[in-house]
Amino acid sequence: MANLRITGLAEEMSTLARMPWSKPLETWEEDASLADMRGISRHIVRLVKATQNYNAPIYAIKETVPEFANREYALLRELINREAPCVEPVAVIENRKDGQGEELPAALVTHYLPFSLPYRVILSAEITPHEVTNMANALALLLVRLHLLGFWWGDCSLSNTLFRRDADQFAAYLVDAETGEFQSRLTDGQREHDLEISLFNVAAELEDLKIAGVLQADMDPVRASEGVIKRYRRLWKALREPQVLDPDDRHAVEGAMRALQDLGFAVEEVEVSINGDKGELNFQPKLVAAGYHQNRLLDLLGIHAEELQAKRLLASFERFRGREPAPKPPLHDSARRWLRDTYHHVMNQVPDALQNRVEQTQMFHEILEHRWYLGEQAGRDLGLDFATKDYIDNILPFRTYVGVTMPGIHEPSAK
Numbered sequence: 001m002a003n004l005r006i007t008g009l010a011e012e013m014s015t016l017a018r019m020p021w022s023k024p025l026e027t028w029e030e031d032a033s034l035a036d037m038r039g040i041s042r043h044i045v046r047l048v049k050a051t052q053n054y055n056a057p058i059y060a061i062k063e064t065v066p067e068f069a070n071r072e073y074a075l076l077r078e079l080i081n082r083e084a085p086c087v088e089p090v091a092v093i094e095n096r097k098d099g100q101g102e103e104l105p106a107a108l109v110t111h112y113l114p115f116s117l118p119y120r121v122i123l124s125a126e127i128t129p130h131e132v133t134n135m136a137n138a139l140a141l142l143l144v145r146l147h148l149l150g151f152w153w154g155d156c157s158l159s160n161t162l163f164r165r166d167a168d169q170f171a172a173y174l175v176d177a178e179t180g181e182f183q184s185r186l187t188d189g190q191r192e193h194d195l196e197i198s199l200f201n202v203a204a205e206l207e208d209l210k211i212a213g214v215l216q217a218d219m220d221p222v223r224a225s226e227g228v229i230k231r232y233r234r235l236w237k238a239l240r241e242p243q244v245l246d247p248d249d250r251h252a253v254e255g256a257m258r259a260l261q262d263l264g265f266a267v268e269e270v271e272v273s274i275n276g277d278k279g280e281l282n283f284q285p286k287l288v289a290a291g292y293h294q295n296r297l298l299d300l301l302g303i304h305a306e307e308l309q310a311k312r313l314l315a316s317f318e319r320f321r322g323r324e325p326a327p328k329p330p331l332h333d334s335a336r337r338w339l340r341d342t343y344h345h346v347m348n349q350v351p352d353a354l355q356n357r358v359e360q361t362q363m364f365h366e367i368l369e370h371r372w373y374l375g376e377q378a379g380r381d382l383g384l385d386f387a388t389k390d391y392i393d394n395i396l397p398f399r400t401y402v403g404v405t406m407p408g409i410h411e412p413s414a415k
């Protein structure tokens with residue numbers, strides 16, 4: 001009789017080996033604050049802390065058949081290798097048996113995506129139509145990023161996506177890769193197929209919420225779902241299709257690259273051709289890579305952040321550097337001082353009890369927003385220190401991630 005087999009990341013193995021695989025997942029204890037963070041699923045899924053230790057990793061465990069678990073594990077690994085936004089696979093558990101020797105399903109283990117929320121949780125809090133648009137935009141961007149990598153999803157939907165706050169918008173992550181496939185390059189037909197599936201899924205999911213009375217009455221599920229497709233097409237066009245530039249503008253090429261960077265994409269390879277007869281300048285992006293601001297922020301300041309948070313932090317740094325007297329010090333020197341005097345200076349003021357409520361880079365963004373808001377109200381800038389203190393005193397204590405308490409702060413759910 002085959003023994004329990006765990007295939008996965010070496011550094012997690014000793015923790016994984018100690019987990020109660022001989023018990024059906026359904027009977028595993030799940031922390032109530034974690035159960036709130038879980039979306040609907042066909043399979044049995046549990047979010048569990050690996051050990052009782054307060055900083056133990058949190059795993060998302062899904063029971064399924066071995067073939068699917070292995071397939072999804074391999075796809076997620078490949079997606080992570082290609083830097084796609086998705087949950088990180090940890091292991092596949094096979095040959096599980098219960099105490100009586102009866103077979104149990106295989107399990108796929110992934111890392112719980114911190115600060116992530118299923119769409120149902122976001123949409124059941126008070127939400128503006130603007131936020132629905134933000135979710136649609138995030139989903140469209142996710143689909144574009146997957147398609148650029150040659151990944152056909154096959155089941156793009158809101159419930160197979162997790163959302164995180166990213167500045168004043170959302171960042172979307174793929175959570176369910178079971179149906180996906182890698183191709184060296186997707187055909188237009190394959191992309192259209194994925195768009196059709198997502199149009200149908202998203203409309204059906206929103207319709208369900210509408211029937212349940214959760215969505216605002218005037219929201220049209222089909223229109224919202226079409227919003228994802230429209231946004232996808234706009235982005236795809238900007239990233240893949242040739243543009244005709246003004247040949248008399250010396251900065252036209254640079255401008256076109258900047259526009260793509262502004263959308264969050266670095267242009268790694270581009271083809272520029274000049275049409276002699278018409279004197280036209282054709283600009284065609286060949287290879288683009290997502291995470292332009294994320295990568296710059298990481299290189300320059302060593303901070304991991306979502307794309308829009310990164311853009312915001314970089315803007316704060318640029319302003320700081322702009323104020324430094326000439327001759328400007330080396331860039332890394334300014335970076336060190338910005339980190340010490342601005343970023344860490346602000347973050348160090350957050351009391352321990354209020355940490356973990358909002359992701360750090362998101363909190364920094366919110367404090368900058370708060371400074372702007374206070375300034376508007378007062379008719380003058382009140383400064384970063386004042387804004388930080390006011391945010392900590394008056395906003396953070398009531399700030400739960402879209403109305404839900406985050407794991408790590410053990411308070412009753414605010415839902």
Ligand SMILES: Nc1ncnc2c1ncn2[C@@H]1O[C@H](COP(=O)(O)OP(=O)(O)OP(=O)(O)O)[C@@H](O)[C@H]1O
Nearest residue numbers: 038039041042043045060087110111112113118176
């Ligand atoms: N790594 C993770 N981090 C956070 N939440 C997760 C993670 N993995 C799963 N979840 C939660 O569990 C839910 C269900 O997961 P998943 O979509 O993989 O299962 P499923 O819906 O049963 O799969 P299928 O769509 O194949 O039936 C997700 O919507 C998400 O809320």
Ligand SMILES: [Mg+2]
Nearest residue numbers: 041159160176
């Ligand atoms: Mg699913």
